[in-house]
Amino acid sequence: MSLKTSRTGITGTVRFVDETKIWVKAGDGGKGCVSFGRGKFIPKGKADGGDGGRGGDVLLISNSHPSTLLEFSFQRHHKAGNGEHGGKKKQSGRKGSDCVIRVPVGTLVKDLETQELIKDFTVEDQRLGVAKGGKGGRGNARFVSSTNRSPYRAEEGQKGEQRWLNLELKFPSDVGLIGYPNVGKSTLMARISSAKPKIADYPFTTIIPNLGVAKYGQFSQLVVADLPALIKGAHRGVGLGIRFLRHIERTGLVIHLIDISEPRCSDPIEDFRSVNRELEAFSPSLLDKAQLVALNKIDLTHVQGRIRELKERFAEMGTPLFPISALTGEGVAELMGEVIHLVEEGRERGLRGA
Numbered sequence: 001m002s003l004k005t006s007r008t009g010i011t012g013t014v015r016f017v018d019e020t021k022i023w024v025k026a027g028d029g030g031k032g033c034v035s036f037g038r039g040k041f042i043p044k045g046k047a048d049g050g051d052g053g054r055g056g057d058v059l060l061i062s063n064s065h066p067s068t069l070l071e072f073s074f075q076r077h078h079k080a081g082n083g084e085h086g087g088k089k090k091q092s093g094r095k096g097s098d099c100v101i102r103v104p105v106g107t108l109v110k111d112l113e114t115q116e117l118i119k120d121f122t123v124e125d126q127r128l129g130v131a132k133g134g135k136g137g138r139g140n141a142r143f144v145s146s147t148n149r150s151p152y153r154a155e156e157g158q159k160g161e162q163r164w165l166n167l168e169l170k171f172p173s174d175v176g177l178i179g180y181p182n183v184g185k186s187t188l189m190a191r192i193s194s195a196k197p198k199i200a201d202y203p204f205t206t207i208i209p210n211l212g213v214a215k216y217g218q219f220s221q222l223v224v225a226d227l228p229a230l231i232k233g234a235h236r237g238v239g240l241g242i243r244f245l246r247h248i249e250r251t252g253l254v255i256h257l258i259d260i261s262e263p264r265c266s267d268p269i270e271d272f273r274s275v276n277r278e279l280e281a282f283s284p285s286l287l288d289k290a291q292l293v294a295l296n297k298i299d300l301t302h303v304q305g306r307i308r309e310l311k312e313r314f315a316e317m318g319t320p321l322f323p324i325s326a327l328t329g330e331g332v333a334e335l336m337g338e339v340i341h342l343v344e345e346g347r348e349r350g351l352r353g354a
């Protein structure tokens with residue numbers, strides 16, 4: 001996906017790729033050789049043609065390093081080496097070199113034609129063979145028999161497998177940050193993690209997901225995903241749309257931020273509901289995720305003054321409200337205490353990356 005960022009003042013184009021297609025081709029097997037060495041009592045010579053080498057395989061290996069599939073949009077074709085042809089004196093051809101492709105953890109691999117899910121890379125160092133090299137052909141030495149001691153027969157190598165694959169990336173994270181634009185998602189991300197996302201006072205500052213790692217309690221690796229904002233109609237493509245929501249499919253829990261600091265956010269409950277309707281439009285299962293609701297910017301006096309009323313209104317819906325200031329840090333420890341509690345529970349049930 002490419003986005004032109006005019007209002008943000010960033011010139012140029014930002015590319016973030018979380019879905020792409022690649023073509024993989026394993027190596028062909030080498031030909032078997034037809035050759036005759038000198039042999040006593042064999043007028044034509046002794047058949048000594050060696051076998052062709054096997055073609056190299058194409059393998060995918062998961063790696064925690066790259067966090068996008070961007071490089072695959074530059075290089076779509078991936079080919080393993082062909083096997084060498086067989087030689088004289090029963091020399092076998094060398095095997096073709098394997099082609100190893102490193103994909104980020106969180107990548108789902110599908111066969112493009114059948115749409116069958118072949119693999120879901122959930123942890124580092126998982127391997128998957130996606131195209132098998134062709135077998136080398138047999139040389140004429142293999143076809144010697146009692147009736148034919150000098151056969152001219154040898155085989156061609158088999159073709160290596162080839163296919164198109166669809167790669168889709170869904171970040172595995174513990175906590176996803178969602179909400180309307182400008183509510184302070186990136187500010188909270190910067191407060192609780194080591195990430196340094198761009199923060200600014202205009203909507204849609206964050207145009208691609210940011211990942212950060214937070215240290216809390218015994219969790220030294222709490223992965224937090226700051227997602228681009230949602231607005232009403234996002235499922236119809238309004239704003240940045242809902243396409244980034246795939247990244248919270250793998251999230252154990254969601255922090256939903258709300259903001260009443262500006263006159264436009266007069267009804268936070270309606271904002272809260274419309275963001276949830278967008279989640280539902282993307283995938284109803286997203287609403288089953290644990291969701292913590294935080295009222296941000298309580299350092300501002302007019303926000304401070306409405307905490308009680310809003311706590312009560314959310315309590316009526318059975319939703320506790322965490323008043324916080326991502327800017328000053330007030331209330332963040334209480335919110336994160338609950339986050340840790342839920343993440344612990346989720347990990348016990350094996351939720352992250354599930």
Ligand SMILES: Nc1nc2c(ncn2[C@@H]2O[C@H](COP(=O)(O)OP(=O)(O)OP(=O)(O)O)[C@@H](O)[C@H]2O)c(=O)[nH]1
Nearest residue numbers: 181182183184185186187200204205206229326327
């Ligand atoms: N007073 C106050 N301002 C805040 C607080 N949190 C964020 N802000 C301000 O609100 C504005 C938006 O903050 P961001 O963190 O960029 O908001 P966002 O939700 O990531 O915005 P988008 O990426 O555009 O969706 C910035 O000017 C922040 O400084 C807070 O707790 N108190």
Ligand SMILES: [Mg+2]
Nearest residue numbers: 185186205206
């Ligand atoms: Mg942001």
